[in-house]
Amino acid sequence: MTVHELRTRPGDAKRGDASDGAVLADQVGGRLSRVDGPAKITGAAKYAVEQQLEGLTYAVLVESTIAAGRVQSIDTAAAEAAPGVLLVLTPDNFLPLRTATDWLGTPPPAVAYCPLARSITFSGQHIAAVVAESFEQAVAAAALVKIAYDEAPAIVDLSDPKAGDGIAVDAMTKEWGEAETAFASAPVRICNAYNTPREYQAPMEPHGLIAKWQDDQLTVWEPSQWLDGMARTYAEWFGVPFENVRLVSPYIGGGFGSKAFAYGYGAVAAVAAKMLGRPVKLAVSRPQTFTAYGGRAATRQTVALGANAEGQIQSIVHRGVNETSVDGMWVEPLGSVTSVMYATPNFSSRQNVVRVNTVVPGALRAPGENPSAFGIESAIDELAYEVGIDPLEIRLRNYAEQDPHAKKPWSTRQLREAFAAGAEAFGWSKRTPQPRSMRDGNQLIGWGVAAGTYPVRRAYGEAVVRILADGSVEVESSSIDMGQGTYTILAQTAAEVLGVPAENVIVKLGDSRYARAGVTGGSRLAGVMTGAVHKAASAALDQLVGLAISDPASPFHTLQANTLVVANGRISSPRGNGPEVSIAELLSSVGRQHIEAKGDTMPANSTVEDRYKNYTTIAMALPHTEGDYSRHSWCAHFIEVRVDEDFGTVRVSRVVSALDSGRLYNPKLAESQWKGGIIMGIGQALLEEGIVDRRHGRIVNNNLADYLIATNADIPDIEVISVGIPDPHSSVLGGKGVGELGIVGVAPAIANAVFHATGKRVRDLPITLEKLI
Amino acid sequence: MRDFSYLRAGSVDAAREAAALPGAMLLAGGTTLVDLAKCGVAEPETVVDITHLKGLDTIAVDDRGATIGALARMSRVADHADIKSRFPAVSEALWQAASAQLRNMATIGGNLMQRTRCPYFRDPANFPACNKRSPGSGCSAIGGVTRGHAVLGTSEACIATYPGDLAVALVAFDAILHLGDRQVAVDDFFLPPGSTPEREHAIEPGEMITAIGIPASAAARRSTYLKVRDRQSYEFAAASAAVGIEFEADGRTIRDLRVALGGVATKPWRARAVEEALKGKVLEPEVVRQASLLAVEGAVDHGANHYKIELAPRVVARAILKMGETA
Numbered sequence A: 001m002t003v004h005e006l007r008t009r010p011g012d013a014k015r016g017d018a019s020d021g022a023v024l025a026d027q028v029g030g031r032l033s034r035v036d037g038p039a040k041i042t043g044a045a046k047y048a049v050e051q052q053l054e055g056l057t058y059a060v061l062v063e064s065t066i067a068a069g070r071v072q073s074i075d076t077a078a079a080e081a082a083p084g085v086l087l088v089l090t091p092d093n094f095l096p097l098r099t100a101t102d103w104l105g106t107p108p109p110a111v112a113y114c115p116l117a118r119s120i121t122f123s124g125q126h127i128a129a130v131v132a133e134s135f136e137q138a139v140a141a142a143a144l145v146k147i148a149y150d151e152a153p154a155i156v157d158l159s160d161p162k163a164g165d166g167i168a169v170d171a172m173t174k175e176w177g178e179a180e181t182a183f184a185s186a187p188v189r190i191c192n193a194y195n196t197p198r199e200y201q202a203p204m205e206p207h208g209l210i211a212k213w214q215d216d217q218l219t220v221w222e223p224s225q226w227l228d229g230m231a232r233t234y235a236e237w238f239g240v241p242f243e244n245v246r247l248v249s250p251y252i253g254g255g256f257g258s259k260a261f262a263y264g265y266g267a268v269a270a271v272a273a274k275m276l277g278r279p280v281k282l283a284v285s286r287p288q289t290f291t292a293y294g295g296r297a298a299t300r301q302t303v304a305l306g307a308n309a310e311g312q313i314q315s316i317v318h319r320g321v322n323e324t325s326v327d328g329m330w331v332e333p334l335g336s337v338t339s340v341m342y343a344t345p346n347f348s349s350r351q352n353v354v355r356v357n358t359v360v361p362g363a364l365r366a367p368g369e370n371p372s373a374f375g376i377e378s379a380i381d382e383l384a385y386e387v388g389i390d391p392l393e394i395r396l397r398n399y400a401e402q403d404p405h406a407k408k409p410w411s412t413r414q415l416r417e418a419f420a421a422g423a424e425a426f427g428w429s430k431r432t433p434q435p436r437s438m439r440d441g442n443q444l445i446g447w448g449v450a451a452g453t454y455p456v457r458r459a460y461g462e463a464v465v466r467i468l469a470d471g472s473v474e475v476e477s478s479s480i481d482m483g484q485g486t487y488t489i490l491a492q493t494a495a496e497v498l499g500v501p502a503e504n505v506i507v508k509l510g511d512s513r514y515a516r517a518g519v520t521g522g523s524r525l526a527g528v529m530t531g532a533v534h535k536a537a538s539a540a541l542d543q544l545v546g547l548a549i550s551d552p553a554s555p556f557h558t559l560q561a562n563t564l565v566v567a568n569g570r571i572s573s574p575r576g577n578g579p580e581v582s583i584a585e586l587l588s589s590v591g592r593q594h595i596e597a598k599g600d601t602m603p604a605n606s607t608v609e610d611r612y613k614n615y616t617t618i619a620m621a622l623p624h625t626e627g628d629y630s631r632h633s634w635c636a637h638f639i640e641v642r643v644d645e646d647f648g649t650v651r652v653s654r655v656v657s658a659l660d661s662g663r664l665y666n667p668k669l670a671e672s673q674w675k676g677g678i679i680m681g682i683g684q685a686l687l688e689e690g691i692v693d694r695r696h697g698r699i700v701n702n703n704l705a706d707y708l709i710a711t712n713a714d715i716p717d718i719e720v721i722s723v724g725i726p727d728p729h730s731s732v733l734g735g736k737g738v739g740e741l742g743i744v745g746v747a748p749a750i751a752n753a754v755f756h757a758t759g760k761r762v763r764d765l766p767i768t769l770e771k772l773i
Numbered sequence B: 001m002r003d004f005s006y007l008r009a010g011s012v013d014a015a016r017e018a019a020a021l022p023g024a025m026l027l028a029g030g031t032t033l034v035d036l037a038k039c040g041v042a043e044p045e046t047v048v049d050i051t052h053l054k055g056l057d058t059i060a061v062d063d064r065g066a067t068i069g070a071l072a073r074m075s076r077v078a079d080h081a082d083i084k085s086r087f088p089a090v091s092e093a094l095w096q097a098a099s100a101q102l103r104n105m106a107t108i109g110g111n112l113m114q115r116t117r118c119p120y121f122r123d124p125a126n127f128p129a130c131n132k133r134s135p136g137s138g139c140s141a142i143g144g145v146t147r148g149h150a151v152l153g154t155s156e157a158c159i160a161t162y163p164g165d166l167a168v169a170l171v172a173f174d175a176i177l178h179l180g181d182r183q184v185a186v187d188d189f190f191l192p193p194g195s196t197p198e199r200e201h202a203i204e205p206g207e208m209i210t211a212i213g214i215p216a217s218a219a220a221r222r223s224t225y226l227k228v229r230d231r232q233s234y235e236f237a238a239a240s241a242a243v244g245i246e247f248e249a250d251g252r253t254i255r256d257l258r259v260a261l262g263g264v265a266t267k268p269w270r271a272r273a274v275e276e277a278l279k280g281k282v283l284e285p286e287v288v289r290q291a292s293l294l295a296v297e298g299a300v301d302h303g304a305n306h307y308k309i310e311l312a313p314r315v316v317a318r319a320i321l322k323m324g325e326t327a
């Protein structure tokens, strides 16, 4: 087993460019490059299914080819007789598993769990699996499994006449004032429907795992955004103690919300491994990633805005619908941005979910906020044109000085600053308001603006910090780095607290044996983990200084100081009047191999159960409006598009975004994340859509040649501007969320720019050429 | 596991002999063949590797035209100085195709032989009905998702689009395929689906493409390939046009015009009606736009692909006008 540890490289810990001011790269706030970069670029980083294990076997899934009905029979004879086949799993011979606690912490019903289905609720559902000595043998044998069905009519999607209005989700209702009456009597009214299609996370690294049992100890190598949550699921499925399951996930090739849970195929691999007594690898194929777990649900919203002639909003009436599966519940909170972005005396938002024959949808970068922003940020643009004022000006006229829903002050809201900085850098004042008023030959040029927001999700964290005999420092946490920079910012945090160069800090992540961690989702990890590491490192520093002062063998013992300074890996007295020794020298003189401190940010009176719950469910997460403040990050996107007037093709030619994520732990990495979000938003606006065959209820573009995500050629230079200030109410070190913020508001900014370019308002994503031709 | 034999051909004759075996398939860059094998569409009994054959990757250009060996990589042909200057449409069709990685791997022989991207064709497990794959089984696409399907040259049996770009430029300039002993015009090489969509090419078992010949012409020298798609790169054409033009001495009157369409037809589609309508005319934007409408004469849509009927003439017109501008 290799140890996953990363060290910063000498030379990185220099001063960055002028933009990082006085902050050293190896302190919090410095522009240290990703410490995991070289391992990934050189191929040294080993991903989950690349582990080489003795006696490895290969599992391949067999999926339903109908969208609704029942499995009549499964004929496995030919598959079992095929060369190399070790096992064919079906619902009939699957080990009895228990249902596991869900991510919210809901106690599970006492029913058995079987990920292989007899009752079919979507096309692509797992029905059987074949395990063989080689991958190719398993693939060939999987094709020999013959399934007979009783097919039933399927509800294909939200527009299916059979779909109906769905189920009201009362918990999503937000209302104040008299929204409908106020809308009816408003001098200016607009009301339109906005739709977003099924979208997929499409991470570079497809899903999959290797499962291996040793007696009743299970090890799972699987890309994971939540080791402890997934370990708990595996443990509960098999009825073994949590400690018996080890999840290993040092590197993750992108998750975007899709890698936080153990899914049915994980149970298949773990059961097969148990039955065979051999390790099993199950790689989900790219087409299977479209149905083995859910992408973003398709959504429909109507947004009604009532305003006065000056464009001041008097009422917002919002109705939202998202699809969910036949027997699972996914709510994509569509009123989340609608209810916080603008001040309004009257407001009503309600939401339904509609059951259709799909895999249960899941989280995809900014679930809820992303489609919500498409609705409200398109609608306010329409209102601006209706009353004839500038789309930026109308946003300022309706600026919410406090959280209109929670009725609490913002912890920090630098949105006005974002509008100002973005507009200035973009040159917004040169915009001519009329649609089709800017062109370059055949290209119609459009400028659009939209705002975005994402709540600050908070939780408690834990970390171990160790000062080793050679003066280097180790940080351990079962949290993960899926590219967002955890390895790097935790090294910076420990380095800053302990006064050592970042290159002397080794960060170990991605193993559930390390100090526990909650989910990496909702942009919470950086705030949670920098806080925990800060605390653990401070405790380690206290121990170090304590030893130096009081240990009789310490060179500082005679100094009778009550504090010492640690900088650059060396200890000295504040006045410089005593000895100066390296950390290694001190540890050696006092005869210590290492100093270790565990730190967590849990409330002091937390019980063992509280802790377990905090790390393995989201039940302990703190609401963003808890206490006296409402906490959010904010952004404003200014986007230029060029639309070919004959072809209807849209190209984004310029993006300037100003963002408020509070204090940035590492501006370089935060900027990359913002840009990543913006890039994904460009794909969402113009390209991405799961296309369903209505007769078969099946996604037909389930591969990366046909499900289009943005390529480099689709992406112009993107300028991002940080307008955040430290927010002490949001996290220990003052940061707010980064990862999801960037995508929120990109699609409406593009749709608004397309309207400005063409005079055509596209309210259905993606904005493909036939909608403009 | 589906076993197949692998044969590395030592000579063109040996390759052709092996290719005549039942269930044999030639392997060039493998970017189509391996992909289709993974989808369960291609199930070769014997794979005949031709990548090591000597002398099949040469590119020779002189005043009579270009001869390009079947094993020349897409990227090399696209980058070739004489192809760029004498047949710009060919170079442009190639560099706008697929991705850099694929172009470095794929050969132009294989490129011509690439199969349709019809999603039903590519998913036998879920869609057993496909006349192209199993004759007589029906067509899953008709009545299904048809956004990418053809509007020209379709039949009741099949509406699959020919997806390639290079072949579009080749039909525009009357290229000839060398199939060892015989030669066939590219336009005749690609067959419309009719009632036998499984038969896509006028090639017999035991034949292989050895080279492509493109006759030199003034129209080819002044040519372009315009590809329109939602994604700026790495996507098949929603509609494309290869256009070449030759003017009379006055620099305005069209002496020769070549127009072919991609992304909208079941085969690389020569639009002779547009050519005839404009030959002898003075190049005027409105005249060109009107004539370009002839490109989609007889087009039939299947709902979601209707936009192609609007789009294709605009692409043709833009390409012709662009070639006029450089007069």
Ligand SMILES: Cc1cc2nc3c(=O)[nH]c(=O)nc-3n(C[C@H](O)[C@H](O)[C@H](O)COP(=O)(O)OP(=O)(O)OC[C@H]3O[C@@H](n4cnc5c(N)ncnc54)[C@H](O)[C@@H]3O)c2cc1C
Pocket (backbone or CB within 6 Å): A705, B025, B026, B027, B028, B029, B030, B031, B032, B033, B034, B035, B070, B074, B096, B097, B098, B099, B102, B105, B106, B107, B108, B109, B110, B111, B112, B113, B114, B163, B164, B165, B166, B207, B208, B209, B210, B234, B235, B236, B237
């Ligand atoms: C994701 C993706 C996107 C793509 N996008 C585009 C695009 O935008 N535009 C475009 O034009 N193409 C595109 N392609 C297709 C690509 O150009 C072809 O896959 C490639 O050109 C095939 O060449 P190859 O040498 O790899 O052929 P192979 O895969 O080796 O062979 C393809 C077929 O041709 C046969 N064959 C090969 N050589 C010969 C020969 N000399 N004589 C007779 N038969 C032969 C083989 O038996 C096989 O049936 C794309 C492909 C992929 C996978």
Ligand code: SF4
Pocket (backbone or CB within 6 Å): B116, B118, B119, B120, B121, B129, B130, B131, B132, B133, B138, B139, B140, B141, B142, B157, B158, B159, B160, B197
């Ligand atoms: S269009 Fe042609 S290739 Fe596609 S399913 Fe129909 S017959 Fe098959």
